[in-house]
Structures are given as C-alpha cells and as structure tokens.
Amino acid sequence: MGLFFYLGREFCVFYINYEEKEACTVDRNLSIQHFMQRPVWAQIDLDAAAFNIRQIRRMVGPDVAIMSVVKANAYGHGSVELARVFLEHGADRVAVACLGEAIELRQGGITGRIVILGHTDGSQAAELVNYGIDVTVFRYEDALAFSQAAVAQQRMVHVHIAVDTGMGRIGYRPDAASIAEIQQIAMLPHVQLDSVFTHFAVSDESDVASIEYTQLQYKRLQAFLDELRQVNIVPAYVHCCNSAGVVWGKSLLAGMVRPGILQYGYHPSATVQATSFCPRPVMSLRACITHIKVLEAGETVSYGRHFQAKEQRVIATLPIGYADGYPRALSNRGDVLVRGKRARQVGNICMDQCMIDVTDIPQVAVGDEVVLFGQQGDESVPLEELACCIGTIAHEILCNINRRVPRVYVQGGEVVRRLEYLVE
Ligand SMILES: *Cc1c(COP(=O)(O)O)cnc(C)c1O
Numbered sequence: 001m002g003l004f005f006y007l008g009r010e011f012c013v014f015y016i017n018y019e020e021k022e023a024c025t026v027d028r029n030l031s032i033q034h035f036m037q038r039p040v041w042a043q044i045d046l047d048a049a050a051f052n053i054r055q056i057r058r059m060v061g062p063d064v065a066i067m068s069v070v071k072a073n074a075y076g077h078g079s080v081e082l083a084r085v086f087l088e089h090g091a092d093r094v095a096v097a098c099l100g101e102a103i104e105l106r107q108g109g110i111t112g113r114i115v116i117l118g119h120t121d122g123s124q125a126a127e128l129v130n131y132g133i134d135v136t137v138f139r140y141e142d143a144l145a146f147s148q149a150a151v152a153q154q155r156m157v158h159v160h161i162a163v164d165t166g167m168g169r170i171g172y173r174p175d176a177a178s179i180a181e182i183q184q185i186a187m188l189p190h191v192q193l194d195s196v197f198t199h200f201a202v203s204d205e206s207d208v209a210s211i212e213y214t215q216l217q218y219k220r221l222q223a224f225l226d227e228l229r230q231v232n233i234v235p236a237y238v239h240c241c242n243s244a245g246v247v248w249g250k251s252l253l254a255g256m257v258r259p260g261i262l263q264y265g266y267h268p269s270a271t272v273q274a275t276s277f278c279p280r281p282v283m284s285l286r287a288c289i290t291h292i293k294v295l296e297a298g299e300t301v302s303y304g305r306h307f308q309a310k311e312q313r314v315i316a317t318l319p320i321g322y323a324d325g326y327p328r329a330l331s332n333r334g335d336v337l338v339r340g341k342r343a344r345q346v347g348n349i350c351m352d353q354c355m356i357d358v359t360d361i362p363q364v365a366v367g368d369e370v371v372l373f374g375q376q377g378d379e380s381v382p383l384e385e386l387a388c389c390i391g392t393i394a395h396e397i398l399c400n401i402n403r404r405v406p407r408v409y410v411q412g413g414e415v416v417r418r419l420e421y422l423v424e
Pocket residue numbers: 069071117199241242243244258259260261262268
C-alpha cells in the first residue's frame with residue numbers, strides 16, 4: 001500500500017506494506033485485558049520487535065556485531081523488555097544515552113554489555129564501574145577518573161572513543177592532539193579500549209551531497225584509525241552506522257552497527273528505506289471512547305472553538321491528550337481508527353482528552369477501541385503520517401509517549417506483560 005501526502009509545501013511519500021496481517025485487536029475482550037484504570041495504552045508487539053531485529057541480523061550478516069540502541073526507554077517502548085527481546089533475537093549488546101538508563105537496565109536484569117553513547121562525567125566513575133557499564137570517552141580527565149575507579153574496585157572498565165568526523169556533537173576531532181590523548185587513555189590501568197566510533201549527520205538523506213558527506217565521514221574515520229594503528233592502538237571494534245547507515249549497506253558497516261529506529265519498525269526516513277524487509281511497527285497507541293454526543297450545526301468542539309459542525313455531527317471523546325504524548329500540533333489534522341475505519345480528530349487536543357468525528361462510522365459505542373497510530377483491522381494510521389503532518393520524525397513522537405500511558409506487551413496474540421508506571 002503506498003501512501004502519499006501533500007502537506008503545505010512538503011511532499012511525503014511512504015510505502016507501507018504489512019506483509020503479514022497480524023491478529024487485529026478490534027476484539028473487545030482482548031482490549032479489556034489491556035487497561036486497568038484509564039482505557040489508554042501503548043500496545044507493544046514483541047513479535048514485531050523480534051522480527052525486526054532478526055531481519056537486521058540478516059541484513060548485516062553473522063560477522064558484524066549489533067549494538068541495539070534502547071536509549072530513551074527504548075524509544076518509548078520500555079527499555080528492559082525491548083533489550084531482552086533484541087538480545088534474544090540477534091543483538092550482541094545494548095546502548096543507551098546516559099548512566100541512569102544503563103542502571104535501569106542492570107536493575108531490570110540485563111546482564112550483558114551496556115554501552116553509554118553520550119557523555120558520562122568522571123564524577124560518576126564509581127557508580128559506572130560498580131554497575132559494570134561501558135562508557136564513551138572523549139576527554140582524558142573523564143578516562144582518568146574511570147581508570148581510578150576501576151583500579152579501586154579491582155575491575156576493568158571498557159571505554160569507547162567517540163570521534164567527531166562531521167556530526168559536530170561529541171567526540172575527538174580527528175587530529176594529532178587527539179591521537180596523543182587517546183594513547184594516554186589506552187595506557188591507563190584497568191582500561192580496555194573496546195571501540196572507536198563516529199556518528200553520521202545525514203545518513204538518512206539520499207541526495208548526492210548527503211551521500212558524499214556520509215562517505216566523507218566514513219573516510220575520516222578510517223584515516224583516523226590508520227593513524228591510531230601507527231601508534232599501535234587497534235580497538236576491538238569500529239562502528240558508525242545508525243539505522244540509516246545499516247540500510248546503506250556493507251560499505252559502511254565496519255565491525256559493529258548501532259540500529260535504533262529500524263528495530264522499532266520504521267524506515268530511517270522517507271527516502272532511506274530498508275529494501276530487504278518491511279519493518280513492522282512495534283508500538284500502537286490506543287484508547288477507548290468515553291463519551292458520544294450529537295452536535296447540531298454551528299456548535300463547536302474544544303478550546304479555541306477551532307472545529308465547528310457545519311451540519312449535525314456525531315462526536316466521540318477519547319481520554320487521551322497531549323500530556324500522554326499525543327501531540328497537540330495534530331489538532332484538527334490527524335486521523336484515528338475506529339471499527340477499522342479512519343475518523344478525523346477534531347478540535348484542539350486537550351491535555352488529557354481529545355475528540356473525534358465518528359459521524360460516518362455506524363454503530364460506534366462508548367468503550368470502542370480507537371487506534372491513534374498503528375493498525376486496526378485492515379486499516380492503518382502509520383506513525384510516519386502523523387510525524388510528517390506536524391513536521392517531526394517518528395522517533396520524537398515515540399519517545400514522548402510518557403509514563404501516564406501503560407505499556408502492554410503482546411506476544412502471539414496474548415498479553416504477556418503490563419507495565420504501569422504510576423501504580424504497581
Ligand atoms: C540514537 C543513536 C543511534 C540510533 O539512531 P537511529 O537513527 O534511531 O538508528 C545510533 N548511534 C548513536 C550515537 C545514537 O545517538
């Protein structure tokens with residue numbers, strides 16, 4: 001199924017092709033298992049997550065290590081659950097953004113290698129070493145502190161050297177001074193230099209200039225590695241590919257890759273798309289109708305009165321709003337699914353509620369399940385459609401689905417776990 005959107009000045013094209021029709025969840029009984037308090041939940045399809053990581057494994061082959069990126073609570077999906085699934089189905093280790101996220105995984109029972117990709121200050125060294133977490137380094141003072149903590153605790157600390165080849169974010173500039181400093185780090189006691197890595201700025205864009213820039217970044221990394229080799233520094237791993245890099249293929253893979261968004265079931269962008277498999281979206285956002293009413297011509301809906309009924313309309317209310325992460329910018333623009341059909345969201349999205357126009361969908365009832373993004377029956381509202389509509393990327397909407405929304409994990413059509421953040 002090809003979807004084509006024209007939104008203001010931008011064209012967006014998505015090809016969404018659900019290979020296998022999954023058990024649809026219009027089933028009332030199933031949805032009732034899904035909530036205990038408010039009928040709002042993010043449904044997480046663990047089979048889709050397993051499928052995606054297995055396909056990524058197939059894409060990179062058996063000899064490239066996979067560092068599965070589960071930062072930001074696994075892009076909103078729940079980091080412990082998703083780390084477990086990815087490690088079970090093809091990932092070799094996991095990566096997060098900061099120490100707190102790494103500790104959450106350790107406390108959740110993840111025993112494998114956990115790498116922090118962002119900056120960790122030397123002042124956190126004791127905790128870092130105590131939890132056995134791998135750390136990214138691009139400053140000698142931090143490395144020294146990690147080494148001292150490792151010596152004190154009689155453990156090794158695995159460090160990953162970040163190199164800034166053109167992202168302009170963190171990392172050593174690829175120059176002689178950096179080589180000298182990395183030599184110093186490599187000599188520190190109880191420090192194991194596990195990898196040297198960089199991050200691409202435009203690997204998710206496919207115009208000629210962007211492709212050339214990605215290749216330039218890759219060449220800079222290789223040149224820097226050559227210089228390190230000349231001073232006898234050879235890291236166990238080299239890595240540079242995010243999901244988009246993985247999609248570009250063999251020439252960029254190096255010895256390890258760091259897929260994020262592709263694991264959660266989305267192509268890296270509208271123009272850089274996996275061709276060897278169709279990623280299956282893992283999360284769908286769902287709520288049940290709490291109220292239905294008939295509006296007469298001229299009556300309005302929500303704050304600002306931005307929706308006015310031109311004739312009699314049937315309006316349903318959902319108990320979900322922008323405080324749950326359903327973006328307010330979608331007001332009067334997004335579609336949702338009810339009884340397998342698209343319905344328009346109408347009026348401003350409120351903090352905790354929003355309204356939809358169900359006039360054209362017969363027999364809608366209070367308690368009906370509504371899909372805000374994802375699939376229901378044969379119809380879907382792809383997250384990319386919503387992201388494109390408000391000028392953002394799928395990543396952002398996923399991470400913003402917050403703690404008020406329980407995560408409901410489904411495997412083989414059954415609810416296998418519920419994660420309630422507010423109440424146990
Ligand atoms: C977030 C992140 C990734 C994953 O990016 P995706 O585009 O989601 O695949 C990989 N590497 C680093 C350093 C990151 O920060």
